Amino acid sequence: MAKDITIYTTNTCAYCVMVKKWLGAKGHSYSEVNLDDHPERQKEAFEMSGQLAVPVTVITKDDDSKEIVVGYNLAKLAPAVA
Amino acid sequence: MVKDKPAVMDATSHKIWDLVTIGAGPAALSAALYTTREDITTLLFEKGVIGGLAAITDWIDNYPGFPKGVAGLELSDNLRLQAERFGAVIELGEVMSITDKGTHKLLATTSGDIKARAVLIATGSDYKKLGIPGEAEYFARGVHYCATCDGAFYRGKKLVVVGGGNSAVQEAIFLTRYATHIDLLVRGDSMRASEVLQHELNDYKDKISVHFNTTTDEIVAKDNVVTHVVSTNSKTGKQKNIITDGVFIFIGLRPNTGFLKDTKIALDEIGLIKSDSKLETNMPGVFVAGDVRSGATMQIASATGEGDTAALMIREFLHDLK
């Protein structure tokens, strides 16, 4: 089970909406870092994902290990939050 | 009188759906609004973003009813809400194939096999790739196909945009809100974008430099960071390195019809689906609407209009089945 889920998003990113919608539908709560509101945290998203893209979903597991999923990718998101 | 229905259903709610749409872009969402209001049970499959390409378009100025224009995300969400209000069910998943079983169609999907009396294909299209060195290697690390998704990473940076059509110009203009300068590389000797957009582009002369007759040959990176694009002037044959922090590619669209390869549904020479005047394909009960239809005009207003037309034709088809 995921202990914590954080999503890095931007205002215009439709795939970010889909990740939030999917997590909501599956009953997961999450926190959001909007990079348009917090451009200073862009570097943090890039360092974590290695990619210049959103959404970046950071899943912290019970054992504090982290899994990072870039994009709206259900094949990766579903097992990561399970 | 309108009726509001609670939408707490999923793909398994019906053994056979009256209608399954493949895609939940503007065409399918509009069709679903019409069918559900007539109590035609309707399930939409969406493998990407609800709202399709309209959802990833920053701003739409030519959809009727919005005198000041509307954000693509907002229009998409409104289309979704309106369809769901009457009972449309959206399943987040992909349809992999359609088989005609006579009394119904069988759809193989990521959510298992689904049965439908009628099917609407409204799968639109996806961005084409250039197929040049560096493109796949640096995907999402300097090479992008979605400005509204990834543009924010280029605040204060330099960008290259490839393409000369409506999408390239529209997206280059959008990207000026982040990038300090954009080199727009156009393969031909003129723009294919509409007059309106070309006119708008003129207002961005100080931020967007247009290079005609320019092919994009390679995307080069150092230490995994994109540094420049190698381009060639096709008139002079001269190669030039264009320094950039990232590349956005908008060179046209490829129809999403790959999943039909094992069917006999007829496609035209570019892979768009052929239909008759009822928007029905050559597989009875399988209809097509929007960008993926051969002859479509590739606009949101026409996609929603085609969705509505298809819905009315589907209603007739279902009526005749009884």
Ligand SMILES: Cc1cc2nc3c(=O)[nH]c(=O)nc-3n(C[C@H](O)[C@H](O)[C@H](O)COP(=O)(O)OP(=O)(O)OC[C@H]3O[C@@H](n4cnc5c(N)ncnc54)[C@H](O)[C@@H]3O)c2cc1C
């Ligand atoms: C950059 C850009 C800017 C644009 N600007 C404008 C504009 O200003 N005004 C305008 O009128 N039009 C504009 N357009 C065109 C407009 O977006 C399209 O005409 C419209 O979205 C077409 O709607 P559609 O429903 O046919 O297809 P789409 O919007 O492409 O939706 C199809 C959906 O089907 C889904 N899908 C595909 N295959 C499957 C499958 N096998 N299983 C499940 N789901 C599947 C896709 O994920 C997609 O969400 C623009 C397009 C682009 C690319």
